[in-house]
Every structure is written in structure tokens, then in C-alpha cells.
Amino acid sequence: MNEASNSAQAIRIWDWPVRLTHWLFVACIVASWWTAEQNVMDWHRYSGYALLGLLIFRVYWGFFGSSSARFSQFLRGPSGLMAYLRESRDAHREAGHNPLGGWSVAVMLTLMLAQVVIGLFVSDVDGIESGPLSHLVSFDTSRTLADIHEVVFNAILTFIGLHIAAILFYVLVKRDNVLVAMFTGHRRNVRLHAMRPVPAWRIVPGIVLASGVVWWVAT
Numbered sequence: 001m002n003e004a005s006n007s008a009q010a011i012r013i014w015d016w017p018v019r020l021t022h023w024l025f026v027a028c029i030v031a032s033w034w035t036a037e038q039n040v041m042d043w044h045r046y047s048g049y050a051l052l053g054l055l056i057f058r059v060y061w062g063f064f065g066s067s068s069a070r071f072s073q074f075l076r077g078p079s080g081l082m083a084y085l086r087e088s089r090d091a092h093r094e095a096g097h098n099p100l101g102g103w104s105v106a107v108m109l110t111l112m113l114a115q116v117v118i119g120l121f122v123s124d125v126d127g128i129e130s131g132p133l134s135h136l137v138s139f140d141t142s143r144t145l146a147d148i149h150e151v152v153f154n155a156i157l158t159f160i161g162l163h164i165a166a167i168l169f170y171v172l173v174k175r176d177n178v179l180v181a182m183f184t185g186h187r188r189n190v191r192l193h194a195m196r197p198v199p200a201w202r203i204v205p206g207i208v209l210a211s212g213v214v215w216w217v218a219t
């Protein structure tokens with residue numbers, strides 16, 4: 001961090017729903033991997049349901065949440081992305097993801113969503129352990145989906161690796177500690193505008209929607 005940033009006032013970048021869902025994503029990915037490795041499939045299903053709920057909430061929050069959480073704020077079309085990469089990196093002022101980071105976030109969310117949805121339809125080799133919606137597809141299809149479930153997991157791992165490498169690059173090379181903001185919600189940066197919050201009640205429909213879908217899928 002440079003001198004100007006150090007002396008700058010901390011401004012609010014992330015609200016708590018974004019931060020909480022982020023660290024719960026991390027917990028769910030680790031739990032899903034570990035329970036699959038240990039073959040404790042009941043708990044694998046529970047972590048999948050938790051991840052599904054979090055993703056539905058995060059997508060809802062991407063439309064109705066604070067400014068830095070909104071897809072409309074951080075997803076730019078090809079020309080916007082190219083302009084950011086070519087000339088206007090320093091012109092980026094909005095709190096939240098920059099146009100490049102924004103697309104990597106969209107890819108990670110999409111991959112995680114694809115992974116849990118596919119998981120709902122998967123069966124194991126003898127059909128004993130299966131996702132709650134596997135009865136809706138043939139056994140062969142559910143086995144093909146099991147293979148795809150593994151491929152998508154590897155893609156998720158690749159993107160998580162890139163994600164962590166990008167964060168380390170910011171922290172260690174650019175001396176810009178973006179990591180602190182994912183814990184505290186605040187960042188000292190002279191250039192950025194603060195996020196625009198929304199009223200707290202907006203969280204409620206997101207939680208109702210997420211838990212309703214998970215309940216419907218799981219029962």
C-alpha cells in the first residue's frame with residue numbers, strides 16, 4: 001500500500017452478507033471435498049445443500065444487494081473489459097470488483113452453481129448413494145453426470161488456484177491488501193468510492209428464497 005493509501009480514511013467496500021457468503025463458500029467447498037474423500041455421503045449432501053442455499057442468496061444479492069455486490073456494477077461487456085485492460089485501470093473508481101476480477105467471480109459462481117445442480121442428479125456405481133433428484137434421470141445419465149461432477153470440481157479447483165494467486169499478487173506485489181477488506185469490509189484507498197448500502201430487510205427475501213429452494217430440493 002502506498003503512503004497516500006495508508007493515510008487515507010477506511011471506506012466501506014463489502015457489506016457483511018458478501019463477506020459471510022464468501023467465507024461460507026470456502027467452508028462448503030472444503031467440506032464437500034473432504035466428505036467426498038472420506039465417503040461420508042450424507043454430510044456431502046448437506047454441504048451441497050448449504051452451498052446451493054448460499055449461491056441462491058448470492059445471486060439474489062447480485063440483483064438486490066449493496067452496490068459492490070451487484071452484477072450490474074462489476075460485469076462489463078467485452079469493450080468495457082478491453083478498455084479497462086488497455087487504458088483505464090486507474091480510472092476504475094467503484095467499490096468492489098474491477099472488470100477483470102468481476103468476470104472471474106462470475107465464472108466461480110457459475111461453476112459452483114453448475115456443480116451443486118449436477119450433484120443433485122448424480123448416482124454412484126451401485127445406485128446406493130444418489131442425489132435427491134437422481135430419480136428424474138436414467139441411471140446412465142446419472143453416471144455420466146457423476147463424471148461431469150468430477151470434471152467441474154477440477155475446474156473449480158483451477159479457478160480457486162487462480163483466484164488465490166491473484167489475491168497474493170495484489171497483497172505481495174502491488175502492496176494492496178485486498179484481503180483485509182474481505183474480513184473487515186473496509187479498505188484504505190484514496191481512489192475508490194464507498195459502496196452504497198441497501199436497507200437490512202432486503203436480506204430477508206433472499207434467505208426465504210434460498211431456504212425455500214433448498215427445502216424443496218432436499219425433501
Ligand code: HEM
Pocket residue numbers: 018021022025026027029030058069096097098101105108109160163164167178179180182
Ligand atoms: C473455496 C475457495 C474460494 C472460493 C470459492 C472463493 C470465491 C470468491 C468469490 C465468489 C468472490 C466474490 C465475492 C462476491 O462478490 O460475492 C471472492 C472474492 C474474494 N476472495 Fe475468494 N474464494 C475462495 C477462497 C479465497 C481465499 C482462500 C482467499 C484469501 C486468500 C480469498 C480472498 C478473496 C478476496 C480478497 C476477494 C475480494 C476480491 C476483490 O477485491 O475483488 N478467497 N472469492
